[in-house]
Amino acid sequence: MRVRTTAVFAGLLAAALAVTGCSNDAALTGSTEGPGDRPAPSADCPLASAPDPGNSEPPADVPMATAAPKLEPKDSYRVAFSQNASNNPWRLAETASMQAEAEQLDHQLTVTDANNNQAKQIQDVKGLIAQDPDALFIAPITEQLGGVVAEAADAGIPVFLLDRDVDHSVARPGEDYVTVIVSDFVQQGKRAAWAMAQATGGNAKIIELEGTTGSSPAIDRKKGFDEAIAQCPGMEIVVSQSADFTRAEGQRVTETLLQSHPDATAIYAHNDEMALGAIAAIRASGRVPGTDITVVSIDGSRDALTAVEAGELYATVESNPRFGPKAFETMQQYAEQGQVPVQLILSDRLFDASNAAQHIAEAY
Numbered sequence: 001m002r003v004r005t006t007a008v009f010a011g012l013l014a015a016a017l018a019v020t021g022c023s024n025d026a027a028l029t030g031s032t033e034g035p036g037d038r039p040a041p042s043a044d045c046p047l048a049s050a051p052d053p054g055n056s057e058p059p060a061d062v063p064m065a066t067a068a069p070k071l072e073p074k075d076s077y078r079v080a081f082s083q084n085a086s087n088n089p090w091r092l093a094e095t096a097s098m099q100a101e102a103e104q105l106d107h108q109l110t111v112t113d114a115n116n117n118q119a120k121q122i123q124d125v126k127g128l129i130a131q132d133p134d135a136l137f138i139a140p141i142t143e144q145l146g147g148v149v150a151e152a153a154d155a156g157i158p159v160f161l162l163d164r165d166v167d168h169s170v171a172r173p174g175e176d177y178v179t180v181i182v183s184d185f186v187q188q189g190k191r192a193a194w195a196m197a198q199a200t201g202g203n204a205k206i207i208e209l210e211g212t213t214g215s216s217p218a219i220d221r222k223k224g225f226d227e228a229i230a231q232c233p234g235m236e237i238v239v240s241q242s243a244d245f246t247r248a249e250g251q252r253v254t255e256t257l258l259q260s261h262p263d264a265t266a267i268y269a270h271n272d273e274m275a276l277g278a279i280a281a282i283r284a285s286g287r288v289p290g291t292d293i294t295v296v297s298i299d300g301s302r303d304a305l306t307a308v309e310a311g312e313l314y315a316t317v318e319s320n321p322r323f324g325p326k327a328f329e330t331m332q333q334y335a336e337q338g339q340v341p342v343q344l345i346l347s348d349r350l351f352d353a354s355n356a357a358q359h360i361a362e363a364y
Ligand code: AHR
Pocket: 088, 090, 091, 163, 164, 217, 245, 270, 271, 272, 273, 298, 299, 319
């Protein structure tokens, strides 16, 4: 297994550079090799020697939801959850977290699974509206689900969006839905770019595997990564294609793209499942994942942490699927106080060789 730098080391390195006034590791050591067998940080890529950017500052002045349908305080609620898919461990963990919390709090929860199909999710939500639940949780497949979210509000049902957003010009925050509980996907993309710069020294020809087209994580994880690598002239996306957040597509798309871009040295996958498919494709092509091709992704699943430990995945930025406690706490707060902020941002960790092993047991 290769030895890799940790976030802590990067921080110390940045501090050392600040003290000495040196611009990169090569200047300190006189070598073109970085720590372990990693390339030395490129002098023109500040990301390669900076510390992990971490979570973003909580947004200031988030308005309160005051014009969405109200929820009467009760001891027990009839609630519904429209899940967009159950085709990966992340989705299964999110659903399990919602079910466990509902059971714990003695709420009655109905769950639908849209099977990764937007038309089906729209029908699912319409069916749930017809059942007139006290509250409706939706994990929207794409941002185009705004229309049916507004239909729920028109029917007087308070909607809470989980893990993905919708188009605000169609469904108004705080009016057509109460709040959206999400990670900062732009920041996740920036942290993935940081990890990629750490692993490659700031020189990489990158294949990007995008998530489901039109979904907020696919849009924002691309944006954050693009913005961050713009600081590093040696980091270039040579091709970018959707693999729909699934392992099978990740493998199939990577097999094709490695053939059309044999000079690629890195893969940025918008989630772990696609990264794991990409790792299988790299192996099948006769190359060594983690050595010939650096892979970075987002989520923090058990399989991904195991791949980090094996040296095949450099890092994965956490996107925590365990929404149950926060979702029901927010619903309760809305019922009791009549208002909550229209957006609630979660904090995420970053897993690399320095800490992956210690988190495998708790992962999903
Ligand atoms: O919306 C969050 C994303 O959706 C997760 O990263 C992905 O694995 C899931 O399907």
